[in-house]
Amino acid sequence: MGATxxxxxxxxxxxxxxxxxxxxxxLFAIIRVKLEPFIALLLVSLGLALAAxxxxxxxxGSPLKAGDSLLETGFGGILGHIAVIIGLGTVLGxxxxxxxxxxxxxxxxLRIFGDRGAPVAMGLLGLIFGIPLFFDIGIxxxxxxxYVAAKRGGGSLVRYVLPLVAGLSMxxxxxxxxxxxxxxxxxxxxSLGWLILVGFIxxxxxxxxxxxxxxxxxxxxVMVEVPEEFLVAEANKEAAQADTGGVTTVAGKSDxxxxxxxxxxxxxxxVALIGGIIAIPLILILGATFGSQLLTANSxxxxxxxxxxxxxxxxxxxxxxxxxVLGIRRGQTVQELSSLTSESLRPVGMLLLVVGAxxxxxxxxxxxxxxxxxxxxxxAAxxxxxxxxxxxxxxxxIAQGSATVAIVTTGGIVAPLVVDHGYxxxxxxxxAMSIAAGSIVLxxxxxxxxxxxxxxxxxxxxxxxxTWTVLETILSVVSFAVAAVLFALVA
Numbered sequence: 001m002g003a004t005x006x007x008x009x010x011x012x013x014x015x016x017x018x019x020x021x022x023x024x025x026x027l028f029a030i031i032r033v034k035l036e037p038f039i040a041l042l043l044v045s046l047g048l049a050l051a052a053x054x055x056x057x058x059x060x061g062s063p064l065k066a067g068d069s070l071l072e073t074g075f076g077g078i079l080g081h082i083a084v085i086i087g088l089g090t091v092l093g094x095x096x097x098x099x100x101x102x103x104x105x106x107x108x109x110l111r112i113f114g115d116r117g118a119p120v121a122m123g124l125l126g127l128i129f130g131i132p133l134f135f136d137i138g139i140x141x142x143x144x145x146x147y148v149a150a151k152r153g154g155g156s157l158v159r160y161v162l163p164l165v166a167g168l169s170m171x172x173x174x175x176x177x178x179x180x181x182x183x184x185x186x187x188x189x190x191s192l193g194w195l196i197l198v199g200f201i202x203x204x205x206x207x208x209x210x211x212x213x214x215x216x217x218x219x220x221x222v223m224v225e226v227p228e229e230f231l232v233a234e235a236n237k238e239a240a241q242a243d244t245g246g247v248t249t250v251a252g253k254s255d256x257x258x259x260x261x262x263x264x265x266x267x268x269x270x271v272a273l274i275g276g277i278i279a280i281p282l283i284l285i286l287g288a289t290f291g292s293q294l295l296t297a298n299s300x301x302x303x304x305x306x307x308x309x310x311x312x313x314x315x316x317x318x319x320x321x322x323x324x325v326l327g328i329r330r331g332q333t334v335q336e337l338s339s340l341t342s343e344s345l346r347p348v349g350m351l352l353l354v355v356g357a358x359x360x361x362x363x364x365x366x367x368x369x370x371x372x373x374x375x376x377x378x379x380a381a382x383x384x385x386x387x388x389x390x391x392x393x394x395x396x397x398i399a400q401g402s403a404t405v406a407i408v409t410t411g412g413i414v415a416p417l418v419v420d421h422g423y424x425x426x427x428x429x430x431x432a433m434s435i436a437a438g439s440i441v442l443x444x445x446x447x448x449x450x451x452x453x454x455x456x457x458x459x460x461x462x463x464x465x466x467t468w469t470v471l472e473t474i475l476s477v478v479s480f481a482v483a484a485v486l487f488a489l490v491a
Contacts, residue, residue: 059071085311094344097133100269118153122145125164126171134178138168139168162219183359188418196282202480211471224457287308365416370416390484406438406439430483444465
């Protein structure tokens with residue numbers, strides 16, 4: 001027995017067996033036992049650490065001092081990096097959604113592209129609003145707009161749905177401030193500016209292939225009607241708008257049924273305003289990233305760019321601007337904005353715990369030597385790290401369904417493999433994008449997003465597999481291919 005334990009703890013094959021067993025137990029706990037991923041990751045991490053022989057003091061610290069323990073540094077290190085970013089990004093998305101900006105942008109895009117180009121307009125809508133909105137929130141907010149476009153343009157609902165969800169999925173997987181990319185930035189030590197740039201470079205070709213090309217082809221072969229109940233609801237909405245002259249009313253400002261005060265009548269926000277607010281944090285973050293490459297170190301302009309381009313500061317600026325121009329200036333009170341903030345942040349808590357537990361899992365893998373064992377095995381097999389990262393992420397995604405769990409778990413495994421290789425920020429961002437690409441492959445019945453698509457867009461399970469599942473796989477493979485080719489050129 002002692003010889004077996006020593007073999008598991010001290011040899012490369014033994015450490016790889018421990019890692020494989022830990023992942024198997026993790027998947028069993030999430031898939032079969034239905035344990036919350038946060039709890040499952042925490043239990044498996046502790047179990048792996050003890051099985052690998054890590055000292056208890058190193059793992060959890062002492063009763064008097066635990067600040068340097070793997071448990072606290074694993075959670076605290078990543079949450080200190082992402083919590084503010086994800087929170088502010090969530091609030092920004094909520095105020096943009098509540099302002100009616102999506103309706104305004106949809107109308108403008110449909111006028112530009114016309115009924116025949118409506119699918120492309122839906123794709124652009126998904127790309128733009130996918131940046132500040134979580135994937136599922138984006139579906140809830142934008143689904144009625146897809147119904148409108150499909151009713152006007154005719155044909156299968158699939159033609160309009162797939163470009164939209166391709167845009168939402170691409171931004172959710174590849175771009176900050178979404179949890180996966182932000183977590184990868186912290187785990188792998190790559191700046192969000194590089195993640196934004198490389199996310200667009202890798203994700204846009206995948207979006208075009210999956211959302212526009214595949215969506216157009218399969219949309220002619222899978223016929224899905226606009227839900228009948230929506231047609232009734234839309235007719236009622238149009239009638240109500242006709243009664244008020246098509247203007248928007250601000251909640252809480254009406255004098256009673258059938259009456260509207262002057263304060264209640266609000267013109268919709270402009271397209272330029274909505275687009276500008278979404279662009280503000282991206283421009284500031286990118287400005288800081290590339291300013292560090294082009295400006296003199298410690299110069300005054302660089303210090304200003306660095307401060308404004310810090311992701312938390314950039315998002316805070318965007319949120320404050322949105323609060324004023326989309327809230328206070330349009331008749332909302334600070335109390336109403338505070339309520340909106342509280343409401344939007346409720347779902348974020350469990351998400352942060354999952355990311356923190358995934359980072360702890362990565363810390364344990366690094367401390368046990370499993371990361372080094374993986375690196376040796378990968379080197380002996382001639383397998384590039386970017387391919388290994390993609391394969392692991394794909395496996396975890398297919399097995400348990402959650403893209404976020406796949407990203408943070410894979411990031412924890414892969415991060416120790418890249419620490420001492422001297423990769424540039426560009427190369428690290430490409431590896432991060434390969435993990436992100438793997439996390440969305442082959443969405444099927446164990447993925448909550450699969451059922452959201454099926455429910456909201458009137459598709460059977462078979463139709464969802466034919467359309468959405470294939471779309472996610474195309475988006476994954478094409479985006480990874482771009483990342484792999486670029487990595488081969490720069491690494």
